[in-house]
Each structure stands twice: as structure tokens, then as C-alpha cells.
Amino acid sequence: DTEVTQTPKHLVMGMTNKKSLKCEQHMGHRAMYWYKQKAKKPPELMFVYSYEKLSINESVPSRFSPECPNSSLLNLHLHALQPEDSALYLCASSQVGRERGKNIQYFGAGTRLSVL
């Protein structure tokens, strides 16, 4: 099973709302990632968690707040977003190990977010 599950598939929110995106994997991966992808652009890395600790924050605004409650789950809490934050948000996971060349990143189907 190489599945990464993201919920919800679509989300529409106002600029004053608080919402959360969820990501789950059961492959035993200890690294999980959030990416943001605008239309016709490549994914951009936002956050990386390794062993449930935040390892990378790519200078993401504080209105995005990640959380990794356990090794299988990754959340992205959203608050006071702007219309320009509308995008496809992708979650990915991978193994963590010495043989870094072998670590495939597996992606979920994404959450399509629209901020009104």
C-alpha cells in the first residue's frame, strides 16, 4: 500500500475562517511534507516533519500552522488566509534512512483550497 490520504478534497473558506487539512499514511514513513501548488506551476515545499518534529519551515506565513500528532498523521491548520493562498495543497511522505538515494516521496491527491 503506497497510499497517502488527504481530506477534504475541496475546501472553500472565508478570510476569517479557521479550517484544517488532514493527511494520513500507513506506510511507516517517518518524514511527511506539505507542498503548495498554484495552477500550472510546480509544487513548492512548505514544511517537512521528520520523526514528528518540524525539520523545515520554508519561510511560510504564520497563518499556516502545521502539526504532526503522530507518525501517521499530518495536519495543516489555516487561519486568516488571503485569496492568494488559494491553491492545491499536497501532502507527501517518505522513508528516512541513510540510503537517501532510495527514498521515494509518495503524494496524496491534494486538497483544492479556495479562499474567498
Added chain:
Amino acid sequence: KQEVTQIPAALSVPEGENLVLNCSFTDSAIYNLQWFRQDPGKGLTSLLLIQSSQREQTSGRLNASLDKSSGRSTLYIAASQPGDSATYLCAVRYISTDSWGKLQFGAGTQVVVTP
């Protein structure tokens, strides 16, 4: 700055023709290179991963080559089908900027296979 470039940005071929997709990168010090497929509005599907020590990888009709010295990878798709229509992205894991698997993506090649 370490970059990944994919040319062409778009490609249209008749069904049955072989597809050749190109990816170039600026630094040969890499852990691996990964090819993905993305359908419109969907997530990324991993197609092939080539480790730094490998020259090519094959999966079914797909074959990917890697030439680190020239900073190039090529994805070949044999006997293309309309179902191969999608955007194909390559992503490089550079050694120097590697922190927990950070990937540098190319902008992708949008492929249309016409019946």
C-alpha cells in the same frame, strides 16, 4: 542557485508514437531524480526514481535515463496512448541543499496524445 529545467513545456504527439521528455539540472551532486505524473487538478503519481549511482530505470513502457556529468535525465514512454496525456514533472534531490528529502521540481512538460 540549483535549478531544474524541463523542455519542452508542452508536447503533442499522435497515438503510438514514442514520447521523449527532457529534464536538466545544474549540479551533478544529487541523491536521486524522481519522475512524476500529474493529471489536471490531481496529486502527483511517482513513476520512476533513479538513484545517483544508476544510469537508467525501467517500468513497463517507461524508461528513464540519468547522465549526471551532463546534468540530464530523459523519460521515454514507448507506444504512447491517449491515457498518457498528463503533465510530467521531474524532481531532483540535491545533496548540498538536502534537508530531510527536499525536492527541487521542474516546471513540467504537458503532454497530449491524440487518438
